[in-house]
Amino acid sequence: METISFVRLEKVSEEIAKTFTRWESDLELIPLSRPNRSQEDLKKVEVVTVEALEHRLERNTIFLIYSGSKLVGEINYQIDPPQLFKKVRGTAWVGITIGEKEARGKGIGSQAMQFLEKEILAAGLKRIELGVFEFNKPAIALYRKMGYVEIGRIADFTFWNGRMWQDIRMEKFPGV
Numbered sequence: 001m002e003t004i005s006f007v008r009l010e011k012v013s014e015e016i017a018k019t020f021t022r023w024e025s026d027l028e029l030i031p032l033s034r035p036n037r038s039q040e041d042l043k044k045v046e047v048v049t050v051e052a053l054e055h056r057l058e059r060n061t062i063f064l065i066y067s068g069s070k071l072v073g074e075i076n077y078q079i080d081p082p083q084l085f086k087k088v089r090g091t092a093w094v095g096i097t098i099g100e101k102e103a104r105g106k107g108i109g110s111q112a113m114q115f116l117e118k119e120i121l122a123a124g125l126k127r128i129e130l131g132v133f134e135f136n137k138p139a140i141a142l143y144r145k146m147g148y149v150e151i152g153r154i155a156d157f158t159f160w161n162g163r164m165w166q167d168i169r170m171e172k173f174p175g176v
């Protein structure tokens with residue numbers, strides 16, 4: 001087993017932006033990682049430029065996930081973004097992508113979530129909220145296993161497989 005490590009993204013390189021572009025253009029990942037309004041939306045891909053990724057860093061704290069020396073994914077949080085289901089001050093909105101297929105299902109997602117919860121606590125935040133599409137069973141299983149509890153559902157949130165699906169919102173109070 002390779003060692004898993006987490007590195008805060010501070011300086012964006014061309015290579016990192018290219019890797020994000022590859023993940024965000026992956027037709028298997030697009031339905032899981034962003035809301036889509038239609039079948040056409042599911043095919044839309046955009047280049048993630050160095051500037052665009054730097055812009056994300058103004059609001060997001062991003063950690064790169066390495067397996068050995070290979071960049072396999074990213075995990076991030078944002079403080080009190082507008083999309084929160086429950087607008088509790090001091091909430092971290094969390095997102096995770098294990099971009100490399102061969103790195104999934106090996107415990108890396110669990111480890112990354114544990115790591116991020118510690119970072120969130122250290123940043124003085126008391127609550128975590130996340131959104132997961134109702135058809136994303138592996139992700140729902142991961143969050144449940146880690147103690148996340150469903151707090152609400154938003155209907156007609158994203159298009160996949162011929163119809164619209166709900167967004168499930170979950171919360172956790174880390175450290176409690």
Ligand SMILES: CC(C)(COP(=O)(O)OP(=O)(O)OC[C@H]1O[C@@H](n2cnc3c(N)ncnc32)[C@H](O)[C@@H]1OP(=O)(O)O)[C@@H](O)C(=O)NCCC(=O)NCCS
Nearest residue numbers: 032096097098104105106107108109110132138139141142
């Ligand atoms: C969802 C994701 C973050 C999980 O990370 P991972 O490293 O693959 O998951 P882990 O190996 O740590 O597994 C943790 C738990 O997740 C669940 N899980 C993971 N893969 C699963 C699968 N293929 N089917 C069902 N459950 C699965 C299980 O509950 C597992 O616990 P267990 O091993 O004790 O059964 C990762 O697969 C991923 O990035 N997927 C694509 C993008 C995505 O869906 N992001 C989340 C959007 S909300």
